[in-house]
Amino acid sequence: MANISGNTTLLGGIEAGGTKFNCVIANCAGDMLAQRVIPTTTPEQTLNACADFFHENQASVGKISALGIGSFGPIELDKRAPAYGSIKKTPKKGWSNTQIVGFFKDALDVPVAFETDVNAAAMGEFTAGVAQGCDSFVYVTIGTGIGAGVMIDGKLIQGIAHPEVGHMLIAHHPLDEPKISSCPFHASCVEGLASGAALNLRFAEGIHEVRDNHVIWDIESHYLAVLCVNLTQTYSPRKIVLGGGVMQREHLLPKIRKEFLRLINGYAHELAIEGVDDYLVLASASGLSGVIGALALAKSVRNS
């Protein structure tokens, strides 16, 4: 971590997760000047601890000119909505209807950019990760839940809410018995069948204890391959970047690629078929995509 900011503009970034808030101050070149990880407890405690981080560090490294936040959700992204900038109804206890943007605008008096956590991570992969130079791609996280940030022609897509690709409906795998879904809404969506939470529901000992040669990994790679086929047929992206805790099982990616090729059966651009090894790729290993993306978001809203 560098110690000097010189006289360049400084930016703040927050990766706001359900477990921890990762706060950083960096200069425009991307050098991290200060960082602090704050556990996600109550909104009041957590948000004030974040504000304290910025106040304390600004005293030594200088004032930030903008803040970018990638947040867990669902969040309100419609700038015309009264609740813009808040976390909406969420299973995360105590956090429903928490106003995030308003809090930090008041506390830090800077422009604030606000995005989904997956969009911020996608922006991070685009800025400094495996999607550099690739302006049409999908970043998918397969963790406790499944979600995606989608960049098309250099822009993150949003629509009336934001993509919820984890809730795409797919077929049950015939070997996946008994039928279990971790999704309270859908018996057969990708998240309900293939997320980390779904896998853990299938094994009392937890999915971490399950060996690589267990049939569950054939089932899991099938579900994720179906997801990748459907993302290909909808967004026609240049690349699909797979991240999140479940993808840390190293044997999974080659199995997903193989099943993807079998299922799509040649019906896609050659870059996705012959080029599958560059098409279905792992997210950057640093784990910094979220904060790097938040800083990129900050840059986009600062008053220059």
Added chain:
Amino acid sequence: MANISGNTTLLGGIEAGGTKFNCVIANCAGDMLAQRVIPTTTPEQTLNACADFFHENQASVGKISALGIGSFGPIELDKRAPAYGSIKKTPKKGWSNTQIVGFFKDALDVPVAFETDVNAAAMGEFTAGVAQGCDSFVYVTIGTGIGAGVMIDGKLIQGIAHPEVGHMLIAHHPLDEPKISSCPFHASCVEGLASGAALNLRFAEGIHEVRDNHVIWDIESHYLAVLCVNLTQTYSPRKIVLGGGVMQREHLLPKIRKEFLRLINGYAHELAIEGVDDYLVLASASGLSGVIGALALAKSVRNS
């Protein structure tokens, strides 16, 4: 059809389908000054007949300043590719590797805009149909095949090829036996299960003869509802516009809406749930979306 152009700029449009090419000349206000429907036979015959239409009518109404084409496919849309502007490998006999854009640039000496037929139809719905003023929506055609044009923030999305949402993989309906797919690539994609071709494969007498109370319509509306759920979870659009021959069965749309609400089970923006009657809608009845969209495309490339 109006007979005078005045001194305004004229535009040409072609809806290039597998059965017919619909050619028009219009002024910038959208008044159609000349129109001719040309059957799709061989590329040489069809394309020359189109060129003749423009030459003959330009002599009376005036020269067009640009041409827009919405074409059946698959087509090459990558402007950096040598085959840009051509129909790629297609089941339509004799049409594989036909250069469309080059032909009309040579024949008419004007800038040519080239898009998929569904993108042109989407543009038509946006310009003068049910999606006016709605800059994020999906236009789906359920005809012989199933395809979609997708507008996000006012721009048609493309990616490395173009969306092929008909080839999204979905679950077989348990009552849809024996298992039949009209898609040569996939045993269980939307097009293979729910297109007009798929329906016709199930009935020797043709789907037109099948009554509204047959169970096939429950199955069909289920498949199309799954498609609508998955389009909702990927694109998060403001509206889904359903067109094509299959949607002319009037009892289908209410069934799709009902099944969509059951399947998505509340997990979407209220505009898609409470507002479902404005969210899942039929395409404009005029059948002119394709040529109106082609004219809008022409407008976007003319030298002003």
